[in-house]
Amino acid sequence: MADSATPRVRFAPSPTGYLHVGGARTALFNWLYARKLGGKFLLRIEDTDKARSTDESTRAIFEGLTWLGLGWDEDPVYQGANLERHRRDADRMLANGTAYRCFCTQAELEERRKEAEARKESFKYDRRCYDLPRAEVERRVAAGEPHVLRFLVPEGTTEWNDLVHDRIAFPNKDIEDFVILRSDRTPIYNMAVVSDDIAMRITLVMRGDDHISNTPKQILLYRALGAELPEFGHLPMIHGLDGKKLSKRHGATAVGDYQHQGILPGAMLNFLALLGWSPGNDIEVMTLDEMIGLFSTDGLQKKAAIFDPKKLEWMNGQHLSRTPARELAPRVTPLLVAAGLATEAELAARREWYDALLELLKVRARTTDDIVRQAAPYLRDAIEYDADAVAKQWKDPVETRSILGATRERLATTEWEPAAMEEALRKLAEERGIGGGKIFQPLRVALTGLTVSPGIFDVLVMLGRDRSLGRIEAAEAWLASRA
Ligand code: GLU
Numbered sequence: 001m002a003d004s005a006t007p008r009v010r011f012a013p014s015p016t017g018y019l020h021v022g023g024a025r026t027a028l029f030n031w032l033y034a035r036k037l038g039g040k041f042l043l044r045i046e047d048t049d050k051a052r053s054t055d056e057s058t059r060a061i062f063e064g065l066t067w068l069g070l071g072w073d074e075d076p077v078y079q080g081a082n083l084e085r086h087r088r089d090a091d092r093m094l095a096n097g098t099a100y101r102c103f104c105t106q107a108e109l110e111e112r113r114k115e116a117e118a119r120k121e122s123f124k125y126d127r128r129c130y131d132l133p134r135a136e137v138e139r140r141v142a143a144g145e146p147h148v149l150r151f152l153v154p155e156g157t158t159e160w161n162d163l164v165h166d167r168i169a170f171p172n173k174d175i176e177d178f179v180i181l182r183s184d185r186t187p188i189y190n191m192a193v194v195s196d197d198i199a200m201r202i203t204l205v206m207r208g209d210d211h212i213s214n215t216p217k218q219i220l221l222y223r224a225l226g227a228e229l230p231e232f233g234h235l236p237m238i239h240g241l242d243g244k245k246l247s248k249r250h251g252a253t254a255v256g257d258y259q260h261q262g263i264l265p266g267a268m269l270n271f272l273a274l275l276g277w278s279p280g281n282d283i284e285v286m287t288l289d290e291m292i293g294l295f296s297t298d299g300l301q302k303k304a305a306i307f308d309p310k311k312l313e314w315m316n317g318q319h320l321s322r323t324p325a326r327e328l329a330p331r332v333t334p335l336l337v338a339a340g341l342a343t344e345a346e347l348a349a350r351r352e353w354y355d356a357l358l359e360l361l362k363v364r365a366r367t368t369d370d371i372v373r374q375a376a377p378y379l380r381d382a383i384e385y386d387a388d389a390v391a392k393q394w395k396d397p398v399e400t401r402s403i404l405g406a407t408r409e410r411l412a413t414t415e416w417e418p419a420a421m422e423e424a425l426r427k428l429a430e431e432r433g434i435g436g437g438k439i440f441q442p443l444r445v446a447l448t449g450l451t452v453s454p455g456i457f458d459v460l461v462m463l464g465r466d467r468s469l470g471r472i473e474a475a476e477a478w479l480a481s482r483a
Helices: 021-037 055-068 079-096 106-118 134-142 189-199 209-224 255-259 265-273 288-294 309-322 325-338 344-349 351-362 368-379 387-393 397-412 418-432 437-448 456-463 465-482
Strands: 008-011 040-045 099-102 148-151 157-162 166-171 179-181 204-208 231-235
Touching: 008 021, 008 204, 021 040, 021 055, 021 204, 021 231, 021 255, 021 265, 021 288, 040 055, 055 255, 055 265, 079 099, 079 148, 079 179, 079 189, 079 209, 148 209, 157 209, 157 231, 166 209, 179 189, 189 209, 204 209, 209 231, 255 265, 265 288, 265 309, 325 344, 325 351, 325 368, 344 351, 351 368, 351 456, 368 456, 387 437, 397 418, 397 437, 397 465, 418 437, 418 456, 437 456, 437 465, 456 465
Parallel strands: 008 040, 204 231
Antiparallel strands: 099 148, 148 179, 157 166
16 A cells, blocks of 8 residues: 555544534544644544434534544545445455355344244354355345345454553454345445445544444454454543443533533543543643644553543633633633623723733633623623622621722722732721721622632722722712611
8 A cells, every 4th residue: 555654543423413522532532643643534424324314413523523623634434425335345255255145034033043042042143044055045146035245254363452452352253244234235334334444544443442342343354355454442431420421411411512611622622632541740731732742542541531520620721721812802702792791892992901801810710601700890880799798798888888988098099000009908908907808808899799809909900990999989889778
């Protein structure tokens, strides 16, 4: 093969649902492998199950991969379009004697299965059609009798050196002469996969552990077709926190759901990367480029990976903190607009201020939705006082009002700059014989309505003099009405 040196890997989803986090993880590892080694990452849509495959699902796969930034090389391959080749490959095996025609009907097979069960034996096709005289086979074919093609499993052991599990071996006696082409001449799954992987010149098949039992059959098919074997690597399953296979019971499992929950694609990728791969040295937070640099199949793990949504949120917080405001803005702006907090034009008109606001809020946020919640006090005219904040920080209305009044007066005559404001307020605290917190905490509630916010002087600067002083005054009035 001319360019057999170029690694070629593929992601081969069945378009029967959404892009599942497990699928996205498989796609990511294949993608990282290709990028790391200067290879090709191919996409194959395994749409041969016509009853379950939908265009909508194919679109969801494209969208999910695109959102994650996992672009694929070459045109996507649609498995269903390769039916003729699948048949040709199966016929080649018939011709070279590695497959044979089987005329046993479903009903007959079912009967034999039941008989075996009654004898407490496991059923395996007994190869009886392999022994049919050639003339009889020809006669039955000529008569148009329906039949399948079965693979003639050779003796011995089928083994491979798995990139994740090291040596895996299956005794061939445990593999029955499996069907490769149904009586309607459609290929069964393993036939289609191998035919496609050969045609796509795949050099490494990296997929979930749930496919391990397919691999010996696929290896036998490669050999029967005289094709060079790819490498195989089987990635660990993903479990929920309860140790059970990840499913809808554990919450969102579709990549698209996370997209709509304020998760950044970079954080999602980083989180997925750690599901079955360890970059070593306790490294956790990585950009995509860093992941490419660190990726190695040596770091792939055998044991099941645990999907912890809290860790995903934490990871997202880490990525939010590291993302410059200029990059965050295109993601956050539409959310602020949708929440009715600002228009795009308003934000564009205060670009620097808006950037500074994002810089301030992103470090305390775990999702972009968090940023929107925290941004409200800076974008709205009026704020609401959180009941807990009032109960905690404004316990004594009379005293609080007096402190806020004094605070407002000091600030009114201070330069609007953090150091100057801090000095003025610390001096006020000293004069009143109270700690700084007794001034800053009630002030925070007056300015934001909340108990947590960025540093109080940053808040004052972001709000600006007029809005800050106005808010303190409004808080004083509110407290007066409660006193
Ligand atoms: N279509 C299979 C799946 O979605 C993948 C087959 C493969 O990677 O070989 O599980």
